[in-house]
Amino acid sequence: MKVLLLEDDVELGAAVVDGLRDEGFVVDHVGTLRDADLQRSVTHYDCLVLDRMVLDGDAVALVDALRRAGDTTPTLLLTARDRVSDRVAGFEHGADDYLVKPFAFAELTARIRALGRRAADPAPPVLRAGDLELDTARHEVRRRGLPVSLTAKEFTVLEVLLTAAGRVVGRTELLERGWDEMSAPGSNVVDVLVGQLRRRLGSPDPIETVRGVGYRVTG
Missing domain, CATH: 1.10.10.10 (Winged helix-like DNA-binding domain superfamily/Winged helix DNA-binding domain)
Incomplete structure (x- = not known):
């Protein structure tokens, strides 16, 4: 699977990238919403993993824009916000999954793979x-x-x-x-x-x- 990671914490982003690559994922990493939007516009990704709050805004706005444009790329939001209202807002704007920081890396990889399977054309496992x-x-x-x-x-x-x-x-x-x-x-x-x-x-x-x-x- 090819994954786009949006994470503006440099150390966390590097750790997630290294971990995902060790698990066999192909990963591109960006630190701003602007770069995420540019990157996904020129490259096909099987999944978007987006830190919700980054320096230039709320990733929910990007997800909402993508859905309004007909882009159905599976999207997982990462966030330190653990209120039910925050999770509901993410889903209402088109996110497919939500993971609260700090998270277990094994859970992150399992959720990404599950999103990839759901999005793929029907195929035998x-x-x-x-x-x-x-x-x-x-x-x-x-x-x-x-x-x-x-x-x-x-x-x-x-x-x-x-x-x-x-x-x-x-x-x-x-x-x-x-x-x-x-x-x-x-x-x-x-x-x-x-x-x-x-x-x-x-x-x-x-x-x-x-x-x-x-x-x-x-x-």
Whole structure:
């Protein structure tokens, strides 16, 4: 999943970004409502995680504007405000979930994944192609019934390919879904990672290269 985090506390923001990346999320981090609005206007995100009160305003205003414009991106508000009236206001303006600070990091990741599942097109929790299967909820991959150990980035790329269900996925799409803006990937980073993924998955190779276009999973 690709997540946009709005958090103006530098230390907390860095800690959340590091934690989410360790859990396999692709994360972009901004500190103002203006930057959040700009970032989401040029990049597709699977979930927005917004600190409610930041230096340039209340994130509820951004959520309200997005909903009025027809943007349905799942949104989780983070806030130190724990009054029922504050939570109700967030929901009334279009937020999908609400988490009060301080929070348990495990709960944050679980809530983000739940929002992603709710927003996604109906799909089985386990993606399959031939003898290859990927369990999205358990974050596990198996081949011929045996576990395959993948890095977070390899898991993300494989999930994108399996979700495409045989459709060719271009390198640009894989970059957009698998890398955040701070990664500064080189032009061959996708090819290198797919090569690593192929070695981990073993023979026969389940990933087909479509020359000049991208990749797809066969099976």
